[in-house]
Amino acid sequence: MDSKSYQDHFFKKAKIEGYKSRSAYKLIELNEKFHFLKNGIKLLDVGSFPGGWCQVxxxxxxxxxxxxxxxxxIDSIEGVKFIEADFLEHNTKKIVLDYFKSNIDVILSDMAPNTTGNKSLDCIRTNELCLDILDFSKKTLNKNGTLVSKLFMGEDFEKIKTKAKQYFKKIDFFKPSSSRGESRETYIHCSRLCNNI
Ligand SMILES: C[S@@+](CC[C@H](N)C(=O)[O-])C[C@H]1O[C@@H](n2cnc3c(N)ncnc32)[C@H](O)[C@@H]1O
Structure with missing residues (x-):
């Protein structure tokens, strides 16, 4: 299957299975690999429109x-609370903390800014969001919590890797097969916060 047919395949599959986006399959694959979605947990999904990851x-x-x-x-999904806000704003982070009232078990970020067509700039802007969620996770995750975040291979990749290693005992990179082959997108999975931070 070429890349276009592959994408059409996930697009059609999402329609048939009732997912709001084909991104849903990326989270399904990530969870099949790392097993972080468990009943009873507190989960934050940042950059969640149109809601495929929340459905999963x-x-x-x-x-x-x-x-x-x-x-x-985002249109409502039963059992999911949505906030329409810019995660980079300090007040949004405060609202999140007030909502959960204690540490979070799993933080997901599929955040991506609108693409500009300038690959280098798009990469920098996406990776800034990843660096931001890493800092937020360090402060708010449970010690045994998990962060999964989108990032782009390119500028600031080493910076993300260094920061993630500073904050977490275990980090892995994984590109789901449902992520376009030609895209520089990949995901970082971080678990077990370091004690000394
Ligand atoms: C690839 S989409 C997410 C798809 C989603 N995971 C799903 O399954 O349907 C990326 C989203 O990140 C959002 N985003 C980008 N920057 C953001 C920010 N600073 N705060 C909140 N959301 C942001 C965009 O509005 C966009 O809807």
Whole structure:
């Protein structure tokens, strides 16, 4: 299958299976590899529009808390709370902390800015979001919590890797097969916060 047919395949599959986006399959693959979606957990999904990842999370988390955040308005999903806000703003982070009231078990970020067509700039802007979520996770995750974040291979990749290694005992990179082959997108999975931070 060529890359285009492959994407069409996931697009059609999402329509048939009732997912709001084909991105849903990326989270399914990530969870099949790392097993972080568990019933009863507190989960934050940042950059969640149109809601595919929240749908996948909700299937696994019947009891627990799921909070989705995006700049864009998201149609409701039963069992998921949404906030329409810019995650980079300090006040949004405060709202998140007030909502969960204690540490979070899993933080997901599929955040991506609107593409400009300038590959280098798009890479820098996406990776800035990844660096931001790494800092937020360090402060708010449970010691045994998990962070999964999108990033782009390119500028700032080494910076992300260094920071992640500073904060977490275990880090892995994984590109789901449902992520376009030609895209520089990949995901970092971080677990077990270091004690000394
Ligand atoms: C690839 S989409 C996410 C798809 C989603 N995971 C799903 O399964 O449907 C990336 C999203 O990140 C959001 N985003 C980008 N920057 C953001 C920010 N600073 N705060 C909140 N959301 C942001 C965009 O609005 C966009 O909807």
């Amino acid at each position: 999370a909700r299937k696994k988390i019947k009891k627990g808390m799921i909070l989705g955040i995006d700049i864009k308005k």
